[in-house]
Amino acid sequence: MKYTPQQQTIIKEMKEYLKSMRSLKRERFHLLEEYKEEPAPHSPRFDEPKGQSISQITRFNDYMQKRELLQMRIQLFDQILDQFMLITFLLPARQRCILEVYMEAMTYEEMLTLLNEKYFISTSTYKRELPEICLGLSQYIDYHKKPSLEEINKQYLKNIQSLKDDR
Numbered sequence: 001m002k003y004t005p006q007q008q009t010i011i012k013e014m015k016e017y018l019k020s021m022r023s024l025k026r027e028r029f030h031l032l033e034e035y036k037e038e039p040a041p042h043s044p045r046f047d048e049p050k051g052q053s054i055s056q057i058t059r060f061n062d063y064m065q066k067r068e069l070l071q072m073r074i075q076l077f078d079q080i081l082d083q084f085m086l087i088t089f090l091l092p093a094r095q096r097c098i099l100e101v102y103m104e105a106m107t108y109e110e111m112l113t114l115l116n117e118k119y120f121i122s123t124s125t126y127k128r129e130l131p132e133i134c135l136g137l138s139q140y141i142d143y144h145k146k147p148s149l150e151e152i153n154k155q156y157l158k159n160i161q162s163l164k165d166d167r
Helices: 005-036 056-088 094-103 108-119 123-138 149-166
Strands: none
Touching: 005 056, 005 094, 005 123, 056 094, 056 149, 094 108, 094 123, 108 123, 108 149
16 A cells, blocks of 8 residues: 555654564563562572671562562553553554564564464565554554653652652
């Protein structure tokens, strides 16, 4: 399908927006993996001086504090991703499926394979639908303001600072 130059610009910017959302989704995944890590109270830490050991209570407190901070950070990612996913419900089902697989797949080849095997969406259909998805979402999203990891980190630091101020 032929698109006007203005539509092509919107499609390009929306693709960049989708890439940033995908990177946020991946970062959230890695944070969840770190959150789910099991503590190893008996293993030494690199910052311990030789011959001295930190008590298990101190290690447990450190572990719990780390989990609380990770949970705060994950919640920031969830807010942005949930807001985006709510907007995707305004799209047709096939386009939502494409976006869902796009957000979850690790590689381009994996995405195309999943689309084909799970939803019976061919590569040509994906390539044809992607610009339509971008144009459809552009009506509801401020695609000029891409969410970024830096913004989330700034908000996270503000939240930590407000916790320190409250204590």
